[in-house]
Amino acid sequence: MQYTWNDIKQHVSACTLCPLSQTRHLPVMGRGDHQAGLMLIAEAPGNQEDQQGLPFVGRSGEILDKLLQDCGLTREEIYITNIVKCHPPSNRDPKEEEKKACFPYLKYETFLLKPRIIVCLGRVAAQRIISPDFKITSQHGAWTYRKDCSLTATYHPSAILRDPSKYELVKGDFDDAVKKLKQNTK
Numbered sequence: 001m002q003y004t005w006n007d008i009k010q011h012v013s014a015c016t017l018c019p020l021s022q023t024r025h026l027p028v029m030g031r032g033d034h035q036a037g038l039m040l041i042a043e044a045p046g047n048q049e050d051q052q053g054l055p056f057v058g059r060s061g062e063i064l065d066k067l068l069q070d071c072g073l074t075r076e077e078i079y080i081t082n083i084v085k086c087h088p089p090s091n092r093d094p095k096e097e098e099k100k101a102c103f104p105y106l107k108y109e110t111f112l113l114k115p116r117i118i119v120c121l122g123r124v125a126a127q128r129i130i131s132p133d134f135k136i137t138s139q140h141g142a143w144t145y146r147k148d149c150s151l152t153a154t155y156h157p158s159a160i161l162r163d164p165s166k167y168e169l170v171k172g173d174f175d176d177a178v179k180k181l182k183q184n185t186k
């Protein structure tokens with residue numbers, strides 16, 4: 001059976017497949033342009049996202065918007081989602097069983113979007129999507145190629161909140177991704 005974007009959204013909004021369903025306020029489906037060539041994948045919704053049911057609406061979202069703007073893009077031109085769609089209590093890392101339960105939603109999102117470029121935001125996403133031993137400190141900005149998609153990872157915007165000196169480094173990784181996107185449009 002071929003699911004649509006709306007089907008996935010409805011499944012996510014009623015999902016009880018893992019224990020995060022018991023503590024979340026609202027599930028957070030991915031958001032953006034369903035024709036986008038660039039997909040950003042982070043680890044999980046934060047507190048503000050949990051309250052509003054939207055991805056990247058807190059202070060990390062403001063940093064993300066600035067990064068995109070400085071690279072000549074807007075949120076409306078990309079698609080952004082998370083490995084798990086429900087907020088883990090106290091912002092802890094999602095557990096293995098939670099990532100496993102939620103992964104089919106991400107697979108459907110990726111299948112429908114067919115992105116040319118995937119940028120993982122942070123260690124958890126990079127280790128789930130690119131390689132289990134991926135190290136953001138030494139491997140951020142490195143590229144992997146799978147079928148028709150180029151994949152890389154950089155720091156999560158929340159790392160910039162903790163250490164503003166990381167901004168230029170992350171911006172450099174975003175610039176590379178945008179350059180690749182322009183060379184490789186749908």
Ligand code: SF4
Nearest residue numbers: 015018021085086102
């Ligand atoms: S995190 Fe994913 S699998 Fe777990 S309840 Fe939320 S939507 Fe379902």
